[in-house]
Amino acid sequence: MTVDREEPVPTVVVAAVIVAPGGRVLAAQRADPPALAGGWEFPGGKVDPGEGEREALVRECREELGVEISVGERVGGDWPLSEGYVLRVWLAALASGTPEPREHLALRWLGPGEYYDVEWLGADLPVMKSVENLLAQG
Ligand SMILES: Nc1nc2c([nH]c(=O)n2[C@H]2C[C@H](O)[C@@H](COP(=O)(O)OP(=O)(O)OP(=O)(O)O)O2)c(=O)[nH]1
Numbered sequence: 221m222t223v224d225r226e227e228p229v230p231t232v233v234v235a236a237v238i239v240a241p242g243g244r245v246l247a248a249q250r251a252d253p254p255a256l257a258g259g260w261e262f263p264g265g266k267v268d269p270g271e272g273e274r275e276a277l278v279r280e281c282r283e284e285l286g287v288e289i290s291v292g293e294r295v296g297g298d299w300p301l302s303e304g305y306v307l308r309v310w311l312a313a314l315a316s317g318t319p320e321p322r323e324h325l326a327l328r329w330l331g332p333g334e335y336y337d338v339e340w341l342g343a344d345l346p347v348m349k350s351v352e353n354l355l356a357q358g
Pocket residue numbers: 233234235256261262263264265266267301307341342343344
């Protein structure tokens with residue numbers, strides 16, 4: 221009998237790529253920690269124990285931006301983050317409200333041609349590339 225060494229379960233970070241008419245996507249500038257402050261990401265955060273991933277996405281967008289979203293299709297699989305964390309990403313649309321930076325330094329809507337105008341966090345740059353391809357397919 222072989223005994224598999226158990227893989228530690230990674231913490232899941234969920235993020236929403238909120239897409240608005242014209243292919244605009246919402247980027248958010250992190251306020252902390254110091255190592256990440258100033259970098260741009262997609263709104264989201266860690267899934268709480270017992271919470272569903274889409275549920276966490278809706279909660280984080282409510283807390284961070286003051287908006288309600290509807291969650292659409294998944295973007296890719298597990299995007300690598302630092303050790304012990306994985307990033308899972310979904311497309312989303314605004315259902316109600318106007319995003320405001322409650323926890324971020326700033327928000328920016330990036331239209332096609334502007335997708336790389338911000339300093340994306342390392343994990344988010346390939347996500348942006350994948351989103352660009354998805355949106356180009358229509
Ligand atoms: N939310 C978010 N986090 C990201 C992205 N890309 C990326 O590398 N991260 C990293 C930054 C953080 O180390 C971690 C997410 O932590 P967080 O601070 O957003 O989580 P949280 O809102 O649950 O915060 P907290 O309760 O732990 O303070 O994942 C992204 O696109 N969105």
